Amino acid sequence: MIRTAIFGLGKVVEQIHLPACLSVSDIQVVAACEPVAARRDAMKERFGIPAVYADARTLVETEKPDLVIVATPPVTHYELSLLALENGAHVLCEKPFMRSLSEADDIIAAADQHHRLLVVNNQYRFMATYHDTKQRLEAGEFGRPYFIQCWQQMYHPANTDATPWRADLKQSTLYEFGSHALDLMSFFFDDLPETVTAIIPRVRLEYDSDVLVQMTLQFPEDRLATLAFNRVSRAPERYLEMRVDCDEASLRLSLGGVARASVGMNRADGRLAPSARFSYVRGGEARAEAGGRSRVIARESNPAFASATATQLRQMIIDMQQPALTNAKARHSREILRTIFAGYESNRQRTTVAVSDITLASIL
Structure with missing residues (x-):
């Protein structure tokens, strides 16, 4: 069983990630974290989450999950993905992926360094x-x-x-x-x-x-x-x-x-x-x-938002078990992010932009 923890208990988790996890036989949701106490308690009761925490660090240090789903606002994606990777977990990160190309590059490098899989939920x-x-x-x-x-x-x-x-x-x-x-x-x-x-x-x-x-x-x-x-x-x-x-x-x-x-x-x-x-x-x-x-x-x-996420999770579990992990999917998501930034830059310059020219970019 893949011991799985979820960072964030917002609507995307309620409607997509928890239903997806519950439909994958190889996944065992062991814990979740959410700063809002009322939301934390309500989701624990509704979905039968074994343990809920107010902060992510306490969760990963206590539960030591195999897989973490990062479903928090994008401003926290880098910090929380890095926390999970450094504590030995593979990561499924919600989109938008990262706030900048440098964050994307750094988090992919961290995943490679820790020999962990990093995937963005473009399901x-x-x-x-x-x-x-x-x-x-x-x-x-x-x-x-x-x-x-x-x-x-x-x-x-x-x-x-x-x-x-x-x-x-x-x-x-x-x-x-x-x-x-x-x-x-x-x-x-x-x-x-x-x-x-x-x-x-x-x-x-x-x-x-x-x-x-x-x-x-x-x-x-x-x-x-x-x-x-x-x-x-x-x-x-x-x-x-x-x-x-x-x-x-x-x-x-x-x-x-x-x-x-x-x-x-x-x-x-x-x-x-x-x-x-x-x-x-x-x-x-x-x-x-x-x-x-x-x-x-x-x-x-x-609607297939949850079932498609479940399919992606099943594929991720297969990829996690390969002897040589590759983060090609995360690098693809980085290129999609670069294309988005190229769009904003094209509008700013009022001209056509080569995507390869976008090297340093971040969201406003």
Whole structure:
């Protein structure tokens, strides 16, 4: 059994990490820490956590866990991840990963030094909506992917978030959520972007965070991606939408619930033909579209945030048991963080930025 401790008992732990841990047979949650006494006691009772502590140091020194899940505000990620690594634990860190590239480099070096695994919880790639689509891409079913569009629309400016650390972020939407979209782009292209062109206008003066983000990313081999996040949109909410255009089909991936019914005319083989489509899921769905037809290739009836995290934990346990540990996944997360910083720098300079030129960067 993997003795597991959790730093932080906020909403992400309640909704994702504890349900994920409880569904993995090899994990035994032995303790958690949380500075707020009422929250600490309530979560202990609800989930049957054997021991709860007010501070992380007392926990690790007393319980000596094999694995620590760091699910606290990002300002504490470096300090708490280092504490866990120095006390012999592997670490699953929530995103956003670190506040700066130097913190990311230092914590990866510490993980290597202590021969421990460090992983960031970019769990979307483990959802069937994305994982099954990737498998079909690798099998060559749709041809070469060459263009990805990713967008989000909702009315949720950071300043109004009920979680204080999120409400205080000035660089919020791209930093706090963008890692998921950028990780998925890299997942489907099997590569990292080379250049970034970003525009982050202040469209609502009452909000000083990045409520509107538009990015164009150039990938190797003449591949392109765009990202558009609008957190002050009055349109119907779309949590995360993607379109992956390939040589033989266009793939539409939706996360956050899908309820669509449509009848239309599509051109196929040089003529117009009627088409109908119906989708209703609370989780996610992927469709392949070609020749005027649309078919489901992956579907999750219910939200998969916790189950995808459980899948990532199972893979992490396998990786922890390998004779030669590698922190390649943490280094990938570092590159995703660098791409985020490249976006902010591109907006500041009002020009295209090479991601490789970003060497010293931190969140504001």
